[in-house]
Amino acid sequence: MAVCVAAAALLMYQPLGYADDSQIPPTDKDQLFAWLSGGKYKHWASESEPHQSAGPHPVSVIAYLNKALNSSLAANTEAHPQDAAAVKELLDENGDINGWAVSVKTDVDSNAGQGWFWYEILGATSDSSVVANGNGVPLCFGCHTPGNDFVLIPHPLK
Numbered sequence: 665m666a667v668c669v670a671a672a673a674l675l676m677y678q679p680l681g682y683a684d685d686s687q688i689p690p691t692d693k694d695q696l697f698a699w700l701s702g703g704k705y706k707h708w709a710s711e712s713e714p715h716q717s718a719g720p721h722p723v724s725v726i727a728y729l730n731k732a733l734n735s736s737l738a739a740n741t742e743a744h745p746q747d748a749a750a751v752k753e754l755l756d757e758n759g760d761i762n763g764w765a766v767s768v769k770t771d772v773d774s775n776a777g778q779g780w781f782w783y784e785i786l787g788a789t790s791d792s793s794v795v796a797n798g799n800g801v802p803l804c805f806g807c808h809t810p811g812n813d814f815v816l817i818p819h820p821l822k
């Protein structure tokens with residue numbers, strides 16, 4: 665009986681997947697900053713230790729992948745599902761968080777980068793410099809174009 669109730673609750677909950685704020689980062693700048701600084705992504709699949717980023721900011725980073733993206737990369741699919749998301753912590757020389765980069769697939773179609781939301785903040789306080797915030801930011805998707813549907817990190821995560 666308890667199982668049936670749990671299953672029914674799950675079925676009712678599933679269509680509201682977008683409401684699961686521990687899996688999908690908000691794409692509003694202020695809400696996203698609060699979500700990131702609250703560490704909502706910390707339970708996602710992640711790299712076991714920092715690596716030097718090959719991206720635009722040559723700092724130590726740790727990448728985190730939500731369930732949708734992690735499963736999709738594991739299955740080696742050509743297109744990730746809508747709501748696939750990644751968070752990259754940018755670390756300072758002491759290993760403390762000093763910013764974040766985020767990508768969220770907001771559409772079923774990646775549409776040459778427009779279907780992805782991109783965000784990056786250089787610093788860990790709310791007044792830090794936000795260098796990307798929106799869909800189709802050229803700086804971001806340009807470099808991510810050769811990836812697997814715009815995702816560059818080698819998978820499985822190390």
Ligand code: HEC
Nearest residue numbers: 717718719750765766767782783784796804807815816817
């Ligand atoms: C110079 C190329 C380059 C640019 C420009 C770039 N990235 Fe990346 N990005 C990378 C590489 C390479 C990785 C793989 C992990 C690593 O080495 O950092 C990556 C990884 C990521 C990840 C982890 C998921 C994934 O795709 O692997 C996120 C999130 C991310 N970048 C966001 C951004 C955002 C937001 C911007 C725009 C501000 C951006 N990137 C611009 C090269 C780039």
